[in-house]
Amino acid sequence: MKPMLRLEGLRKSFGGLRVTDEVSFEIQPQEIAAIIGPNGAGKTTLFNQITGYLAPDGGHVFLEGQEIAGLTPQKIVKMGVGRAFQIASIFPDETALDNVRAACMSKLNQTRHLWRPVERFNRATEQAFAVLASLGLERQADRMAYELAHGDQKLLDIGIALVLEPKLLLLDEPTAGMSPEERQLTRQLIKQLWAQYKLTLIFIEHDMDMVFGIAERIMVLNHGALIADGTPGEIRNNKEVITAYLGEEA
Amino acid sequence: MASSSKYKFGLLWSVGFVAFALVPVLMTSRYQMNLASHILIWGLFAVAFNMLWGVTGMLSFGQALYFGIGAYSIGLFVNHAGKAWYLPAIPIGLVAAAMLSFLLGLLVIRVSGVYFTMLTLAFAQLAWQVTFKWYDFTGGDDGIQGIIAPGILANKMVYYYFVLVVVFISVWFLKRLAYSPFGLILRCVQQNPNRVRFIGRSVKMNQLRIYVISSVFAALAGSLMVGVDNSIHTDMLFWTTSGEVILMSVLGGINQFFGPFVGAVILILLEDIIGAKTEFWPIFLGTIVLIFVILFPKGVVGEIQHLRHRLKIAGESGGRHETHASA
Amino acid sequence: MDLYFIVTQLISGFTMATLLFLIASGLTLIFGVGNIFNFAHGSFYMIGAYFGYQLVSVWKVNFWIALVAAGTGAGLVGAAAEFLFLRRIYGRAQEGGFQILLTYGLILIFDDLVKLIWGTEYKSISKPSGFTGALQLGDIFIPTYNFAIIVIGLVVVVAAWWILAKTRPGRIARASAVDREMLGSLGVNVPLVLTVVFGLATALGGMAGALAAPLRSVTPGAGIEVIIDSLIVVVLGGMSNFWGAWLGAVLLGEVNAFAVAYLPAWSTLFSYLVMVVTLIFRPEGLFAPTRLRKV
Ligand SMILES: Nc1ncnc2c1ncn2[C@@H]1O[C@H](COP(=O)(O)OP(=O)(O)OP(=O)(O)O)[C@@H](O)[C@H]1O
Ligand SMILES: [Mg+2]
Numbered sequence: 001m002k003p004m005l006r007l008e009g010l011r012k013s014f015g016g017l018r019v020t021d022e023v024s025f026e027i028q029p030q031e032i033a034a035i036i037g038p039n040g041a042g043k044t045t046l047f048n049q050i051t052g053y054l055a056p057d058g059g060h061v062f063l064e065g066q067e068i069a070g071l072t073p074q075k076i077v078k079m080g081v082g083r084a085f086q087i088a089s090i091f092p093d094e095t096a097l098d099n100v101r102a103a104c105m106s107k108l109n110q111t112r113h114l115w116r117p118v119e120r121f122n123r124a125t126e127q128a129f130a131v132l133a134s135l136g137l138e139r140q141a142d143r144m145a146y147e148l149a150h151g152d153q154k155l156l157d158i159g160i161a162l163v164l165e166p167k168l169l170l171l172d173e174p175t176a177g178m179s180p181e182e183r184q185l186t187r188q189l190i191k192q193l194w195a196q197y198k199l200t201l202i203f204i205e206h207d208m209d210m211v212f213g214i215a216e217r218i219m220v221l222n223h224g225a226l227i228a229d230g231t232p233g234e235i236r237n238n239k240e241v242i243t244a245y246l247g248e249e250a
Numbered sequence: 251m252a253s254s255s256k257y258k259f260g261l262l263w264s265v266g267f268v269a270f271a272l273v274p275v276l277m278t279s280r281y282q283m284n285l286a287s288h289i290l291i292w293g294l295f296a297v298a299f300n301m302l303w304g305v306t307g308m309l310s311f312g313q314a315l316y317f318g319i320g321a322y323s324i325g326l327f328v329n330h331a332g333k334a335w336y337l338p339a340i341p342i343g344l345v346a347a348a349m350l351s352f353l354l355g356l357l358v359i360r361v362s363g364v365y366f367t368m369l370t371l372a373f374a375q376l377a378w379q380v381t382f383k384w385y386d387f388t389g390g391d392d393g394i395q396g397i398i399a400p401g402i403l404a405n406k407m408v409y410y411y412f413v414l415v416v417v418f419i420s421v422w423f424l425k426r427l428a429y430s431p432f433g434l435i436l437r438c439v440q441q442n443p444n445r446v447r448f449i450g451r452s453v454k455m456n457q458l459r460i461y462v463i464s465s466v467f468a469a470l471a472g473s474l475m476v477g478v479d480n481s482i483h484t485d486m487l488f489w490t491t492s493g494e495v496i497l498m499s500v501l502g503g504i505n506q507f508f509g510p511f512v513g514a515v516i517l518i519l520l521e522d523i524i525g526a527k528t529e530f531w532p533i534f535l536g537t538i539v540l541i542f543v544i545l546f547p548k549g550v551v552g553e554i555q556h557l558r559h560r561l562k563i564a565g566e567s568g569g570r571h572e573t574h575a576s577a
Numbered sequence: 578m579d580l581y582f583i584v585t586q587l588i589s590g591f592t593m594a595t596l597l598f599l600i601a602s603g604l605t606l607i608f609g610v611g612n613i614f615n616f617a618h619g620s621f622y623m624i625g626a627y628f629g630y631q632l633v634s635v636w637k638v639n640f641w642i643a644l645v646a647a648g649t650g651a652g653l654v655g656a657a658a659e660f661l662f663l664r665r666i667y668g669r670a671q672e673g674g675f676q677i678l679l680t681y682g683l684i685l686i687f688d689d690l691v692k693l694i695w696g697t698e699y700k701s702i703s704k705p706s707g708f709t710g711a712l713q714l715g716d717i718f719i720p721t722y723n724f725a726i727i728v729i730g731l732v733v734v735v736a737a738w739w740i741l742a743k744t745r746p747g748r749i750a751r752a753s754a755v756d757r758e759m760l761g762s763l764g765v766n767v768p769l770v771l772t773v774v775f776g777l778a779t780a781l782g783g784m785a786g787a788l789a790a791p792l793r794s795v796t797p798g799a800g801i802e803v804i805i806d807s808l809i810v811v812v813l814g815g816m817s818n819f820w821g822a823w824l825g826a827v828l829l830g831e832v833n834a835f836a837v838a839y840l841p842a843w844s845t846l847f848s849y850l851v852m853v854v855t856l857i858f859r860p861e862g863l864f865a866p867t868r869l870r871k872v
Contacts, residue, residue, distance in 0.1 A: 051448070077450035089448070091441045094434070102438050103449040105431045111451060114432040121431065160449060309674045357853070360860040363673050364614040368808045369856070375805055376849040383842060489801060493681060500678060532689040539682030543675050544665045 002065040004029045004168055004200040005050070010059035010069075012042075012049060012224075019045045020056065021224035027168075032194050032201045034211045037221035038245060043204045044086055046221065047170050051083050052076040063168065082166030086173045086204075088153040089160075092146035096137055096156055099145050100128040104163045131163045134193065136185075151182040155189075162193065171203040175210060187213055212236070220244065270414055274407050283410050287478040289518050290417040291471050296498040296510035297421055298467035303496070304504030305428060306460050307440030308359075311492050312370030315377045316347045316465040318487035320472025322381065325394040325482040330387075336400050340473045347469035348462055355461040359454050371489060378487040393483035397476055409477050416474060420467055421511070427463070428507050436460055497535070500542055503549025512551050584717050586834045592723040594830025595730030596789050601807035601814075601822045602734060603781035606741075608811075609819075610754045611771045613663065614673065616680035618782050618807065619800030620687040625651040625783025626795040627691055630700045633790075640705030644787050651783020656776030658683055663775070664768060684800060691797045700795040702787075726788055733781070738819060750774050809852045813863045821862060828863070 003026040012020035019042040027033055035043050048054040050061055052073040061069040068076050077083075091099050104124040105111050119125065132138045135155045140148055145156060154174060161169060174190060175183045187207075191214045194201045205211050211218060211232075218235040220228040222244040228235055235241055273286040295317060302308045323343025327335035358369045381388045388394075402408045427433050435456055438446050443453045476482055485491065494517070495510070502513025520538075525531040546553050604618045628650045632643035662683070666675050703709075704722045711718040741747040753760050753770050761767045786799075793799075806829065813825030832851050836844040855863050 073447040074450050074452055077448055083448055089442060089445045091438045091445065093441055094437060098434060102431075102434050105434070106449045106451050111431045111435045111456075114427045114430045116431075117426070117429045118431055118434050124431075160445070164449060303674065307671070307674075309677060311677070357856050360856065364608075364677065365812070367674075367677055368805075369812070369852075372805055372808060372849060372852060375801075376846065379845055496678065496681070530689050530693060532685040533693075536682040536685030536689070539678060539685065540662055543679045543682065544662060547666075547669065547675060 003027060003062075004031070004064060005202075006060075006062040006065075007050075008060040008062070010046070010049060010061065011057045012045060012054065013057060018224045020049065022059070023221075023224070023226050024059075025219060025226060025229060027200060027202060029167075029200050030198060031217060032191075032199075032215055033203075033217040033219060034215035035202060035204045035219045035221060036206070036208075036211055041221040042224040043221055044172055045224075047083065047172055047204070050076075051081055051170065077164060077166075080165075080167035081170065082161035082164045082168070083170045084154075084157040084161045084172060084174065086176060088150075088157040090145045090153055090156050092144070094145055095142050096132060096145055096148060096152075096159075097125075097128055097141040099156055100131050100159045100163050101125060103160045104128050104131075107164050127163060131159045134162075134196065135159050135189065151178045151186070154178065155186070158190075158193075162197065165197075166199070168200045168202070171201070173204050173206065175205065175207050183207055183210065186210075190214065267414075267418060271411070274410055280406065283406065284478060285518065285522060287410055287413050289515050290413050291474045291478065292495070292498065292518060293511040293514040294417045294420050294474075295468055295471035296495045296502075296514045297424055297507070298464045298471065299495040300499045300504055300507075300510040301424060301428065301436070301460055302464045303499060304506075304509070305433065305440065306436045306457060308457060308461065309367045309496070310358075310370040310461075310464075311367045311489065311496070312372075312374030313465065313468045313495060314487050314489065314491035315370075315374040316351060316468035317472035317475075317491060318377065318381065318484075319343055319347045319350065320469030320474075321476050321482045321486050322388065322472075323469075324473055324476045325397055326388070328397050329389070329394055333398075333400060336397070340470075343473050344466050344469050348466050351462045351465035352458070355458045355465075359457045359461065371492070374487065374492060375489055378484060378489070381487055382484050388484070391484060393481055395481040397480055397482065399477040403477060413474050413478070416470070420470060424467065425507055432456075432459075497539060499549075500539070500547075501549055503552030503555075505548065506551040506555065509549050509551040513549065516550065581717060582838075586838050587831065588719050588723060590831035590834030591827065592726050592792075592830070593833055594827040595727050596785050597806055597810050597830055598734060598823050598826035599730055599785035599788070600782050600803060601810040601826055602737065602819065603778035603785075604804075604807050605811060605814075605819065605822050606737070606781070607775055607778040610750045610774045612754065613771070613775070614676050614680070615775075615778070616677050616804065617658075617683040617687065617800070618680075618779070619802070619804035620684050621651045621655055621779040621782040621800075622786035622789075622803045623691060623795075623797070623800045624654060624687060625786030626790045626799065627695055627700070627786075628783065629787030629790045630695070630702055630795050633702045634700070640702075644784060647787035648780045648784030651786070652776040652780025655779025655783075656772050658779075659772050659775035664771065688797050688800065695797075697797060700790075702790040702795070704791045722791060726792075729788065733784070734823070737777075737781070741819075806848060809848050812852055813855055825863065 005027040006025075008024050010020050010023045023046065035046070037043050045054065049056045049069070052068070052071050052075065055070045059069070060067055063076075063079055063081065066079070068079065091102065094102070098118065101118065101121075101124050104127050105118075105121065108124055110121060110124060113121075129138065129141065132141055135158065137152060137155055137159065140152060145153065148156060154176070158171065158174060171190070175186050178186060187210045190201070190203070193199065203215075215232060218228075218230065218232055219226055220235065220238070220241050227244060228238045228241050230238070270286060270290065274283050277283050295313070299310070299313050302310050302313075320340075320343045323346060324336060324339040327339035327342070354373055358366055358373070361369060382390055384390065398404050399409060403412060435446065435451055439453050439456050446453050446456075472486060475486070498513035498517050499510040500513065501516050502511065503509030521531060524534050528534070542549065548556055600618065600622055603621075604615060607613050607615050625647045628647035629643055632638040632646055633640055638646070662679055663676070666672060666679060669675060708722040708725055711720045712724055741751060749760065749765055750770055753765070753767055757767050810822055810825040810829055813828055814821030814823070829848055829851060832847050833844060836847040
């Protein structure tokens, strides 16, 4: 079976700064993997290259064997890569329902209809509700997205990605800025979504409970380079990782 | 809730239609009917413009170009090919506007923000210059006078109802569009263009589509104007014409579908009342703009709704605070 | 083809380029530093021209003193406009659009005030004494006044660049372009910086207006043509790029000068043509070193 995602010698620099340094790895279908690393390690930049937001300077990105490096985000999304952002990326002046429904209509190729009102698109509406429900947001459906609590906005961002029915879902710090209780809930929720939607899931996280709690595999980035890749048990005892986190002198 | 607001909307719609339909019956002078035609046509123009700005976030300062194309299409055909071309010239003008807006749109959507605004302005001024200078073909600064609509449309009363029906159907279409999936994507483009790419839609493509649609309706408004004034003039292409619809939108409220229409009513009536008394109407207008931009950026309709919303909340829960997060 | 004719046109184009650059650099300055788009920038050019007219032709003030006074006057009006109006909308949603609208309101008011005060007829200023003739270089004659414009323009521009690049206030101004909040927390009075920069930028525009007045007649409504020309310059050069704007101004000035000579009726169209071609092939600006960042 072809790997869901394969990176080969991916490179990216900003000016003189190497932000992605010869990164290579493979992710198998229905894996759940975490990417960790100190602030500024280049985690988000890696996602940006996989999803087409940034073009890599060199190297390859294969989605199920097909090269996607350098394609536009639209194309990559349509090929089945969904993404939620470090800072919730939502449509603030639309209702939570319309946030998800817009994405759903995009997937169903209904965004060119310019006569029938949005509410009359039953299939999109049902699917949007189903996703909101699976995130526990069904009671917020009619509220404006900007009115939602921070944690709910993060979930809504995931909902927008999820309704696109991605094969591969990339989550950038899904619990960033959440309270400990919210983190706990979100952690369970993500694990559950992963199983329910049969996703291949890669998430970036600083919350170690979440990383060691639900990831089957952990990759560690430091200064743009992949310095470790293994099971939670292997990573926990990796000297290099400990040094990276505690500083060179430790 | 949805059905009650729909009902309210239907009521508003009918009241508006009946009010405008009664103008010829209740009027005391021709002039008032003329004024009402102007309001209807500018209202359509402003609503179409606001699909670009208020809905999609593209502040074009060059919609006069398409307004002018609609008008000059009729004027030029009648002048150079004969009176029989009056009606055929309308669809020809719309198609011309569609084609030109498509081509120019490809250029102007390459940039955003103030660049977009200024480029649209520059192209419209270019068209104005050509019209102004090409005297033999366009009549230059003299414009073209004495263009009479054919058949029964030459009757002012009949023409008024013709305008009323065309404007209402057009505005109805734009209203449907605003609340359709396409309208939703346009609002998304304004609020978070980056996210739009990541749900698999092209920002530029949607901007181009609405640019073309809005421009075609601007041209339609321009072509309707010919039969009201029976003349056309280069001022229709001048930048102040583009400025006018922007002002109407701000006065009425850019975040409400009918805001720009209400703005057209207010601005035209004000111009009629104040403009008749003073030479220096632009100073008043400029002052009104400053006041609205600084103090009432939501416009008349927006501020009224905001007030009602606040009163309702105060009534329900003794004053709850609203927080507004930005994108 | 006549070589002297070509050189004459080149010089006339260069004169225009200098004026254009004076105006456009003000636009670029306030956009680069404050991220403010001053749609009324052309109106300050017009105000400067009228101030110059009032001082020179009516009050018979010495031309060079009047030039400085007109620039200062326009700058004061600009600073006042920023202080009274513009600063009230900073940081608002859709700020860009409202900036354009607000400054559009200013155009309406200024254009009309000018008509109210000076009437609608064309006004003119005569060239300062000692600058009515021409310099002779071999067989080529350069009008002394054009020469003076070019020199003054270069001096002002180099001085402005030096202030921005080399002095402490200049560095503060440039830093406020990058991060207003940061500077504020360092104890810099950011609103004051913006008012001052706005005043300086409009003073540049006003001075250009007074300087141009002996060559072009002074009319109400001149502002909009000027703003479009400077916009074309800025598009060519890449916004907030000082030297790019200079190259853009030279290109536009020369294109205009030759168009006026060969196709006078359609000369104004050529500016737009240059812009369209630029946009098609290099939307980020002809002379911009880096790609335009998405806003
Ligand atoms: N568009 C850009 N231009 C220049 N530098 C950038 C750009 N994007 C990111 N960087 C730099 O690249 C480095 C890596 O950034 P990145 O956002 O990928 O880090 P990260 O691992 O996601 O960090 P965090 O945990 O804080 O989110 C940082 O030093 C950042 O400043
Ligand atoms: Mg990050």
